[in-house]
Amino acid sequence: MKLIKNFYSSKVGLLPTLVVFSTLLVIATLFSVTLFFGNVLQKVLENQIGNKALAISKSISFMPEIINLVEKNDPNHELQKIITTIQQSIDAEFIVIGDENGIRFSHPNKKLIGEHMVGEDNNRALIYGEYYISKAVGTLGPSLRGKSPIFNKKGEIIGIVSVGYLEDKVKTIVDEHHKQLLGYLYIALFVELLVATLLSSKLKHSLLGYEPEELSRLFMEKKAILNSVKEAILAVDQYGKLTLSNDVANYYFGLNNKSITLPLELQKYLLSGNEMRDATIEVNNIDYICNLSPIINDKQTIGMVITCRKKDEIDAIVWELTHTKQYAERLREKKHEFSNLLHLISGYIQIGEYDKAIEIISENHLPDERIIEQFKKMINDPVVASIFIGKYYYAFEKGVVLELDDNSSIQEIIHPSISKHFVTIFGNVINNAIDAALNSEIKKIKLFITDIGNDIVFEIEDSGKGIDEQMIEKIFEKGFTTKGEFHSGYGLFFVKNTLELMNGFITIVPSNYGTITSIYIPKKVEI
Known part of the structure; x- marks a missing residue:
């Protein structure tokens, strides 16, 4: 988690970011598939193999020849030959036939014929006449078995058929399917990396070559700049829907976060798409001096930007400048007047008329x-x-x-x-x-x-x-x-x-x- 946090906080480009996070996503998917779908796949395959074993055992239990030999207790040991032939034609690990007491008539290991069947899972077939699937440990090891009772013509239980697949073989089949699924996922990982690369290139082109952190900084700078100016700044799309406004504009026109439309007085100018300079627009009985500029992309107008200032404020600035200019003119006049006065005083001093110089200085000139x-x-x-x-x-x-x-x-x-x-x-x-x-x-x-x-x-x-x-x-x-x-x-x-x-x-x-x-x-x- 700390590694991801450090990676996220560091200045990493868009391509590495997409690749890394996409790879982590696919790896997480692979891991979850391995745990979840692997277990599901194992259960599904075990159910299919168990049903297959049960179907084979049922088929064998219904064979007249098998019923006849079991009923006669297989006096000539013919069942072993018949079952061996059947087992060679299917992929089951073993087919065992027993009598009503669970004594074997057939077994892959001939030495075990005549002995009692192991696993302690025969009662449901021999006592209750059920067809079922079970898991048990037999002489060949842990196996998945299909159990079917053998009935005679009177409907009496005279024996049992057990068809089994060893769990090692079941696991091998599951692993093969699992590997095949993982192979598809590895292909998906490669495709995902390719798509992430193409997508990041496309996104970067759409973002004018900027990285996400650069765009974030530009957005914060834009917001600070917009709110630092005294003019109202608004932007709309080609349909006149408000897309941007600064604090001054929100104050002037009573906008808020839910406002998406502008006063009608402004909309008619914004929808025209024409550039205007120093236009006087009256909104709610207040005059504004506005400048309108179209937003152009690929020679098409996709919106408008308008900046406004209250006419009163601009007039006040003009008044202050005019007043300052007039005051500066008066200062220049006084400068010339005072300069002439000094020259006159200097002249009186140079010719020795000190009394007149003092008289001028004493007058109300300062x-x-x-x-x-x-x-x-x-x-x-x-x-x-x-x-x-x-x-x-x-x-x-x-x-x-x-x-x-x-x-x-x-x-x-x-x-x-x-x-x-x-x-x-x-x-x-x-x-x-x-x-x-x-x-x-x-x-x-x-x-x-x-x-x-x-x-x-x-x-x-x-x-x-x-x-x-x-x-x-x-x-x-x-x-x-x-x-x-x-x-x-x-x-x-x-x-x-x-x-x-x-x-x-x-x-x-x-x-x-x-x-x-x-x-x-x-x-x-x-x-």
Whole structure:
């Protein structure tokens, strides 16, 4: 068993594996045949030989000449000659005729004539008149015998006929048949090895030359790769039956291990067999960007593969890239502006106009480091402080004044499962406030944040033109924007969805000269 386990766990090719296990199977078959069919064959042959011996003994017991001589006690010893002649024409080892007392009239060994028959198996014939087969040890050794009583014309038992075959001869016959059967099995073993070789070659060709352990590894790698990507991946056969799906696809389309069909919206594209790139497909009122590719074998389409991603997610990525690009452009502009400013300062220094150089440096061209220190002192959470400081620099570059309310305070470190969403929430809301302030004369926004109580409360007030109360609910819709075609309208949509995930909420109300946005986030929430 250990040898088989080691062989199975080792890296053995398909051909040796099939040959070894097929050989073991045939050997096991040979062994079982030797034990089981050998015993069955022996019993069958013994039964046939016994019936043959009984049939011969019956025939002899019915012969009138034999009956007459036995009834007269064979006065001239004629029975021995008659039986010898009969025995020469058949293959029985012995034919013995006895009287009603079991005294022999004939025997292969003439010296035993006149003596009592041995074996103690004559009573059923001599007493009860039965015809039967028995096994006993006689003068010639263990034998299989057919016993028949001899009746006279009055129906009286006057003698017995015993026809026997020695067990050694029976065993020889069984062995001959057994060898013949084993010969057929050895031929079957050779044929099995040949078939195993051809089958393994055929299987390996069907498996594209891969060994089973290689296919197993490829399958595990394929499963890991499929579930590592963020796109939904599906595969179907030529009838539209699902053959493969990754975890993302199961989540998108509500599939499970029992699902074999796809939504109807996808089936009509998959059954077409046409390749498609970046196609927008609506499933259950959700837009997906999909790519479809046919699976081709021998110039025939045997299935389709489709990859999908929610359009919202792709739009969000595009929005982030666009925003990053715009921010990079602004940085380049500020770089040139700051470079020109340095050149001007350098020029004043070189001509000796130090007062003017100092005056330019003292102007509001650089961020106030004291405000940065204020952020660090009042906000102990590094994530919130980093976001606010980053937005302070961003607002400064845009020409907007960003102030932190003196009553603001974050005393505790916020759990990472919550703070990881602050970039989306605070970043979008502060960016909107900066954009709104740009369109006003004051160009100012004010922040307030506190973690007193069970919630994190964030409030931002801008100096913009405000917002129409009828549009407050609409601004949270996906794709809605009032900033023009260069903005996606996904910022507040993402903010609201993220807050709902965290059991928080957002309110927007007009102020005296702008808009006040308030956000409430529970401190303890499982996401």
